[in-house]
Amino acid sequence: MSLFAYGEGMTHMKPFRFGRLFHLLGVALSAWLLSASAPLHAQGSGNAAFDAYIQSLWPKAQARGVSRATFDRVTAGLQYNSRVVALDRDNLGSPPNPNTPIPPFAPYKAKHVDAARVNGGRSVHDRLLPLLSRIEARTGVPPSIMIAIFGHETAYGAVTGGFDLPEALATLAYEGRRRSLFEPEFLATLEMVEKGVPRGVLKGSWAGAFGYPQFLPSVYLRLAEDGDGDGVARIWSSEADAVESIGAYLRNAGWRPGQPWGIPVRVPAGFDRARYANKLVPTRCPRVFERHSRWRSMAEWRADGFQPLGGRWPDGSIQATLLEPDGPGNTAYLLTGNYRAILDYNCSNFYALSVGVLADEIDR
Numbered sequence: 001m002s003l004f005a006y007g008e009g010m011t012h013m014k015p016f017r018f019g020r021l022f023h024l025l026g027v028a029l030s031a032w033l034l035s036a037s038a039p040l041h042a043q044g045s046g047n048a049a050f051d052a053y054i055q056s057l058w059p060k061a062q063a064r065g066v067s068r069a070t071f072d073r074v075t076a077g078l079q080y081n082s083r084v085v086a087l088d089r090d091n092l093g094s095p096p097n098p099n100t101p102i103p104p105f106a107p108y109k110a111k112h113v114d115a116a117r118v119n120g121g122r123s124v125h126d127r128l129l130p131l132l133s134r135i136e137a138r139t140g141v142p143p144s145i146m147i148a149i150f151g152h153e154t155a156y157g158a159v160t161g162g163f164d165l166p167e168a169l170a171t172l173a174y175e176g177r178r179r180s181l182f183e184p185e186f187l188a189t190l191e192m193v194e195k196g197v198p199r200g201v202l203k204g205s206w207a208g209a210f211g212y213p214q215f216l217p218s219v220y221l222r223l224a225e226d227g228d229g230d231g232v233a234r235i236w237s238s239e240a241d242a243v244e245s246i247g248a249y250l251r252n253a254g255w256r257p258g259q260p261w262g263i264p265v266r267v268p269a270g271f272d273r274a275r276y277a278n279k280l281v282p283t284r285c286p287r288v289f290e291r292h293s294r295w296r297s298m299a300e301w302r303a304d305g306f307q308p309l310g311g312r313w314p315d316g317s318i319q320a321t322l323l324e325p326d327g328p329g330n331t332a333y334l335l336t337g338n339y340r341a342i343l344d345y346n347c348s349n350f351y352a353l354s355v356g357v358l359a360d361e362i363d364r
Contacts, residue, residue: 050080053174057187066190074166074193081171084163087206088172102287105325105350112354113361117151121362124156124239131227131240139247140257144359146243146250149345152355153214157239165189165202165210165217172207182208188217195221201236211235212242213249223248253344254337260314261342261356262335267324268305276322285347292335293322301334325353 054075061071125132125147132143154160169186173179185208193199197220204210208217212235215224224233227244235242276296282289299316309331320334333353342352 047080050171050174054078054170057183060183061187061190064187064191066187066194070194071190074190074199075170078167078170080174081163081167084168084171084206085175088175088178091207102291104327105353106330108350109354109357112152113358117155117358118361120156121147121151121358124150125362128239128243132243135227135244135247139251139255141247141250141255142359142363143243144362145261145342145355146246147362148355148359149246149342150212150239150242151358152351154212157212157242160203160211160214160236161205161209162203163206165204165208168204168206169208169217185217188221191221192217196232201234203236212239213246215245215249219249220245223252249345250341253341255341256337258315259318259336259338261338261352261359262320262333263311263314264309264331264357265301265334266307266309267322267328267332268307271304273328278321285343288343288347288349291323291325291349295319295321298334306334323349323353325349 058068058071062068121144125143128147129143132146135141135146136143150156166186166189169182169189172182173186189202192202202210205214209215210217211220215235220233220235223245224235225241225244225248226233227240227242228234228238230238233241233245235245273293276293278290278292278294280294296319297316298314298318298320301320301322302313302316314336318336320336322332323335324330324332333356339352339356342355343349345355346352
C-alpha cells in the first residue's frame with residue numbers, strides 16, 4: 001500500500017508520527033534486501049530435500065550471470081523425476097566385464113544405416129546443399145558427415161526427446177552419483193534461458209541432450225551457431241542452425257579438411273595382427289580405443305596387401321588405424337584422425353562407424 005494513499009481522506013485519524021514512518025521504511029528496506037540476496041522460494045515439489053538442493057544452487061547460478069527472475073522462473077514447479085534416475089541407473093549398469101565378447105557391428109549397422117536414413121539424408125543434403133557447402137568451406141567438414149550425424153542423432157529432427165531438460169538435469173544432479181557432470185549442465189540451462197533461449201523449448205533426452213544435434217546445454221553455449229542468419233542458434237527447430245552447429249563441433253574436435261573419416265578394406269590373408277597391436281593404454285573410452293591398431297600410413301597399409309572396398313586409396317601420407325568390428329574375415333576399416341573427431345561426439349565405435357558409413361551412402 002502506498003504511504004500517500006494510506007492517510008488520504010482520513011482526517012479523523014490520529015496525527016501521523018514520523019518515527020513510525022521511519023520504522024516502516026526500515027522494515028520495507030530490510031525485506032527488499034533479503035529478497036535481493038536470495039531467490040524467491042519456488043513452488044515446492046513435495047520433496048523437501050530436492051527443493052532445498054535446488055535453492056542451494058542460486059549462488060552458483062548468480063555467479064554465471066543468471067538473474068533471480070530467471071532462476072525462479074525456471075525452477076518453479078520442478079519435480080524430482082524418478083523415471084530419469086531409473087533410466088540413468090539402467091544406462092550405467094554394471095562395469096563392463098573385459099571378458100564379455102563385444103557384439104558384432106553388422107546388426108547395428110543394418111539398423112542405423114537403413115533405407116529410411118539413407119533416403120532421408122539424401123533429401124536433407126540436397127535441400128541444404130548451398131548452406132552445407134558454405135559450412136564445409138569454413139570448417140572442412142563434408143556435408144554428408146554433418147547430415148549423417150543429424151540423421152543418427154534424431155532421424156533428421158523427428159525424434160528429439162520429450163523430457164523437461166531442467167527437471168531431468170536437476171534430478172540427476174540432486175541424485176548425486178554424477179553430480180559433477182549434471183549440476184553444471186543444469187546451471188547451463190539457466191544460463192541459456194538468461195541469454196534468450198525460450199523456456200518452453202528445453203525438451204530433450206533424459207540425460208540432458210536436446211535439439212536436432214542433441215547437444216548438452218554446455219555444448220550449446222560453447223559451440224552452437226546460427227546457420228540461417230536470424231541471430232539465434234535455434235538447434236531445436238532450424239535445420240540450418242543444426243548442421244552449422246554440427247560442423248562447428250567437429251571443427252572444434254579437430255576435423256582435418258581433405259581427409260576421409262576412414263575407408264572400408266579387405267585384410268590380406270596371413271596378416272600378423274599382433275605385430276601392429278596398440279601397446280598404449282587408453283585413458284579415455286578404453287573399450288573403444290583398445291580395439292584400434294597402432295597408427296601407420298595409408299601407404300604402409302597398402303604395401304602390406306590391404307585392398308580398399310568400393311573406392312580409391314586416399315593420400316598415402318594420411319595416418320590410419322585398423323579396426324575389424326566383426327572380426328577377421330569380414331569388412332575392416334582404416335580410420336583416420338577424423339574418425340576420432342566423430343568419436344568426440346559420441347565415444348562408441350559402432351556410433352562413429354555408422355556415421356561414416358551413412359555419410360558414404362548419402363554421397364553415392
